[in-house]
């Protein structure tokens with residue numbers, strides 16, 4: 019049993035002692051009250067007996083008589099109040115008692131008793147001259163009534179008495195009316211929760227005991243309990259020293275979604291990973307006919323737990339499979355030879371089958387000849403041969419070569435090295451189906467209500483040790499973390515809790531905790547603690563949600579699930595650019611893939627195009643040749659800078675088009691094109707010049723597609739061409755929103771030389787995965803928090819410059835799933851690459867790009883540009899570009915030279931200021 023030792027000051031000791039004394043006096047009065055007789059020797063009556071009837075003696079009789087005389091019937095309350103009020107105070111923290119509280123309590127009691135006495139006098143006294151009134155409202159009631167009756171009347175007396183009773187009660191109890199109602203509401207909810215959990219437990223236990231349960235129920239709800247653990251939990255609950263805070267509202271503890279039947283074959287893979295050893299007595303054989311898991315899964319077993327006690331109490335598992343799997347781990351590895359023998363026997367059977375088939379075909383050919391249907395027969399045979407090409411049966415001669423050559427088919431390239439192992443048939447559905455993603459089972463929660471209540475108490479206790487008084491109000495059990503929502507005592511700053519987060523996580527023995535200072539819509543702060551067993555969030559679950567399906571925007575992307583397990587869906591068009599940063603291995607690539615796949619499930623190539631930049635080569639190359647690409651995945655960083663430059667040029671071109679059509683954005687532009695096409699009057703391209711294309715007349719305008727530029731490792735790009743890239747990105751980020759170009763920049767180096775002030779100022783939406791330090795977190799989000807994340811897709815999202823952070827558990831998908839979707843799109847069409855995206859323009863040769871260039875050489879146009887800048891007051895690189903008809907890079911380089919010479923300031927928030935208008939000074 020755990021003891022909580024509190025240190026008390028001498029004053030607190032005295033208060034406690036007085037309260038205990040009051041309880042004893044109260045008990046004495048209760049005895050006196052129970053044996054009170056109006057004929058006893060007492061203050062108001064004197065009888066002829068020598069002895070006292072009252073069991074509490076003369077004193078007891080005397081006090082009770084006094085109470086009755088002065089307070090009437092309400093005197094009955096006093097002995098009981100004397101017992102219960104001190105007990106209540108003792109249980110709820112006598113250290114909170116102050117003189118003011120005592121004074122208010124006293125006043126409250128007087129008001130309460132006065133109100134009650136008046137009401138009793140009015141309703142229970144037949145006549146004011148009657149002696150009875152001593153027994154109804156007492157002297158107090160009769161005095162108040164006789165004095166105020168003429169002033170207030172009966173109604174007035176009743177009205178004020180009721181108000182006095184309410185005010186008196188509130189003052190005595192020290193609670194606010196609103197608080198009272200809120201607590202009552204919480205109590206009601208808790209009760210419902212208790213009932214449903216009890217029902218659930220009963221169902222589960224019934225299932226466990228009932229051998230004749232029907233199959234569907236069995237498939238949906240097989241939950242095994244470790245009896246020892248249950249016992250421990252019961253013990254724990256009864257051992258709780260501090261009273262369980264009955265107003266804690268726990269949400270999300272139960273899994274709302276039950277696994278589907280088809281999930282059950284894979285269910286076992288997830289379940290066994292936490293079960294090192296299940297005692298035989300827990301294993302119940304059920305007659306479920308399911309495919310046994312592949313032998314590879316044995317490798318997934320997690321043997322890090324040493325005892326079954328550590329195994330969490332509720333585990334969703336299929337017993338027959340689990341036993342099979344465990345047996346296999348030992349026996350099948352040894353019996354590989356047997357398996358090979360089996361395969362050989364299978365091949366033998368296959369050969370026999372082939373021979374029979376051949377005979378059958380010969381007979382059919384003969385029959386076809388007889389009825390002159392040779393053509394039809396040949397066609398059928400050819401089709402079926404095509405179908406069987408992949409599964410042709412080896413002959414005896416080939417049998418020995420199977421291992422070496424069978425899978426090469428018609429090519430000399432090893433299948434592992436083939437870019438596209440299979441050429442898929444063109445899919446029939448208009449968009450890729452979600453069936454391409456794996457069905458991953460919903461994993462059961464392993465945290466119990468008792469654990470939650472115990473942790474709540476530990477959190478409150480630890481906070482109290484740090485002089486923070488707070489009470490846990492709500493608890494939210496999510497897929498990866500549990501959030502305890504605490505109400506801080508008025509006047510306590512949330513930052514006080516944030517400052518002690520490390521000490522708190524050590525004291526509470528959690529790997530890390532995160533303090534959410536603001537919970538939108540609630541007056542609480544949140545303490546997020548990691549769950550012992552984290553659930554994976556499957557991408558399919560998030561994409562298959564109403565939130566994703568019903569989103570209107572074309573550029574809607576799913577991120578994962580929030581703390582309560584609700585899908586989080588964001589709109590890239592509104593962001594309008596996104597910065598993703600996190601330490602290596604934190605889940606960035608999976609996160610970026612989630613975003614790309616969300617788009618690939620929604621958009622057609624003509625609607626959205628991608629430019630993918632991937633210095634790591636392996637991350638995005640899987641998307642090569644999908645029809646959405648504007649150019650092949652860029653891995654050379656010099657070319658990547660050209661791609662960004664192309665985007666800037668495209669942006670300028672689009673702005674010209676928008677202004678020619680007098681529309682404000684890409685949506686307006688596309689609507690206008692649709693409108694005129696529908697009228698049969700396609701709009702000729704207004705910015706076309708002869709020679710731009712082979713046409714002799716301006717070609718008709720087509721709808722513009724959105725362009726999403728994804729950079730997987732932004733730091734590499736910055737290293738190769740820092741200044742240029744920074745400026746290009748700043749220009750795109752500032753202006754590209756209206757014309758539909760959006761950037762997603764990911765980096766694993768969240769330092770200020772990569773995520774520069776200029777980039778941050780222009781990219782308001784950020785995602786931070788786990789990082790090493792608070793400083794890194796501040797670099798990304800402008801606030802701490804990301805250092806307390808748990809890795810593997812755990813992220814904080816801050817949208818459109820908002821300081822409010824949403825914790826999201828990223829969706830997960832395997833590389834195979836990504837490949838399947840990319841293959842699906844490849845089978846639908848070929849990309850239409852634009853040739854010059856990666857090429858540098860004439861004046862943007864390597865030298866001019868700034869790679870290896872000497873900054874000492876002043877550009878030929880330098881003087882003219884200075885004159886232009888100082889005379890017009892413009893410092894925009896694009897203005898220089900237009901005025902002098904040079905490429906962006908050259909113009910940017912000249913501006914840098916102007917900066918070096920102190921003529922213009924350095925770029926701040928995408929702008930430069932003119933520092934000197936008299937160039938002759940230099």
Ligand SMILES: Nc1ncnc2c1ncn2[C@@H]1O[C@H](COP(=O)(O)OP(=O)(O)OP(=O)(O)O)[C@@H](O)[C@H]1O
Pocket residue numbers: 554555600601602603604605606607608609766810811812827828829830
């Ligand atoms: N949402 C997720 N759910 C579960 N596991 C995840 C999730 N995201 C990532 N992981 C796990 O974390 C590992 C690392 O993820 P990922 O490769 O995306 O990290 P990264 O930040 O891109 O690393 P690097 O920068 O080194 O490429 C993955 O192999 C995967 O096992």
